[in-house]
Amino acid sequence: MTAPIPAISCRNVWKIFGNQPERYLENLKKGGTDAGPQHVVAVRDVTLDVRQGEMLVVMGLSGSGKSTLVRCLSRLIEITSGTVAIEGKDIGAMTEPELIDLRRRKMGMVFQSFGLLPQRTILDNVAFPLEMRGQERGARYERAREMLRLVGLKGREGYYPRELSGGQQQRVGIARSLAIEPDIWFLDEPFSALDPLIRREMQDEFLRLKGLLNKTIVFITHDFDEALRLADRIAIMKDGAIEQCDTPDRIVLEPATDYVARFTAEIDRARVVRASGLARIADGVAVEGPAFPADLTIRELGRRIVSDNRIDFPVTDNTGKLIGVMNRQSALDLLLGETL
Numbered sequence: 001m002t003a004p005i006p007a008i009s010c011r012n013v014w015k016i017f018g019n020q021p022e023r024y025l026e027n028l029k030k031g032g033t034d035a036g037p038q039h040v041v042a043v044r045d046v047t048l049d050v051r052q053g054e055m056l057v058v059m060g061l062s063g064s065g066k067s068t069l070v071r072c073l074s075r076l077i078e079i080t081s082g083t084v085a086i087e088g089k090d091i092g093a094m095t096e097p098e099l100i101d102l103r104r105r106k107m108g109m110v111f112q113s114f115g116l117l118p119q120r121t122i123l124d125n126v127a128f129p130l131e132m133r134g135q136e137r138g139a140r141y142e143r144a145r146e147m148l149r150l151v152g153l154k155g156r157e158g159y160y161p162r163e164l165s166g167g168q169q170q171r172v173g174i175a176r177s178l179a180i181e182p183d184i185w186f187l188d189e190p191f192s193a194l195d196p197l198i199r200r201e202m203q204d205e206f207l208r209l210k211g212l213l214n215k216t217i218v219f220i221t222h223d224f225d226e227a228l229r230l231a232d233r234i235a236i237m238k239d240g241a242i243e244q245c246d247t248p249d250r251i252v253l254e255p256a257t258d259y260v261a262r263f264t265a266e267i268d269r270a271r272v273v274r275a276s277g278l279a280r281i282a283d284g285v286a287v288e289g290p291a292f293p294a295d296l297t298i299r300e301l302g303r304r305i306v307s308d309n310r311i312d313f314p315v316t317d318n319t320g321k322l323i324g325v326m327n328r329q330s331a332l333d334l335l336l337g338e339t340l
């Protein structure tokens with residue numbers, strides 16, 4: 001059986017800003033020194049696949065290359081070297097009209113700067129991409145109203161962007177990108193200007209839509225809690241390169257580099273790691289008694305772990321199948337914040 005084609009696939013992608021990026025890269029590959037004053041290596045040799053329906057969260061400090069990488073994935077900026085393919089098609093080889101068509105049909109984008117049209121009402125802003133798709137007027141306004149209601153802006157349809165706060169403008173941007181139900185969503189800190197309550201609601205809405213519609217999502221955030229709530233995998237960037245791209249469990253249990261270990265040091269690992277993350281093969285171990293569900297976190301299972309003094313607990317998936325055993329001491333260590 002052949003593997004399914006990834007939604008997004010990038011191979012050895014570099015983006016260097018400066019006046020002679022290709023020459024600079026050639027020199028770098030020959031072992032030359034890194035960025036001089038005229039060049040910035042914003043994306044460094046990134047190879048990555050995003051599966052259909054996957055939510056990939058990109059994290060890293062300011063300036064680590066997150067926005068640049070995400071813009072390379074939709075060819076909003078031209079890469080210096082490497083390839084990016086969307087559903088198996090090399091976007092570097094596409095003509096401008098093909099690219100526009102791809103973005104219109106498949107991609108949704110929400111960026112930190114909201115990109116709203118100042119001379120249009122927010123209803124018109126949200127309906128705009130539907131207009132570009134040729135959708136009939138009544139249907140597109142109906143959909144735009146529904147999306148504005150969803151982001152909590154019902155009653156403000158006739159306002160102009162300048163009449164809204166930053167957080168409200170951000171919600172309009174989100175509504176606009178939700179309206180077209182893209183297959184692939186690129187979201188650059190979409191919730192950063194929202195207050196905590198509405199932020200959580202938007203996260204829930206994203207999770208719901210993702211589960212419902214099987215969307216592929218690439219999401220940038222600074223907020224680890226947000227990453228942990230949303231991510232199937234997290235990519236941690238440093239100086240333009242991906243240090244590790246892995247499930248949240250593995251990022252905190254098996255950091256690939258010292259940098260990732262430091263980056264995740266403050267996290268309460270019991271909130272991240274699920275029973276499945278601690279389960280090991282049950283060879284020769286007695287596994288009697290009530291089982292623990294694989295998808296609950298160690299924190300969620302905390303009371304049961306503390307009050308049940310079996311040495312090992314069976315862990316089962318949601319069909320009741322045994323996937324392994326979890327050692328109580330390891331779970332307790334995690335709960336108490338001890339190093340495993």
Ligand SMILES: Nc1ncnc2c1ncn2[C@@H]1O[C@H](COP(=O)(O)OP(=O)(O)OP(=O)(O)O)[C@@H](O)[C@H]1O
Nearest residue numbers: 017040041042060061062063064065066067068069
């Ligand atoms: N148009 C540009 N010209 C020159 N350098 C740029 C340009 N855009 C980005 N850079 C540089 O590339 C590097 C990566 O920037 P990028 O915006 O991708 O980082 P980021 O991780 O998204 O940061 P933040 O979290 O602050 O948004 C930075 O050093 C930045 O200064």
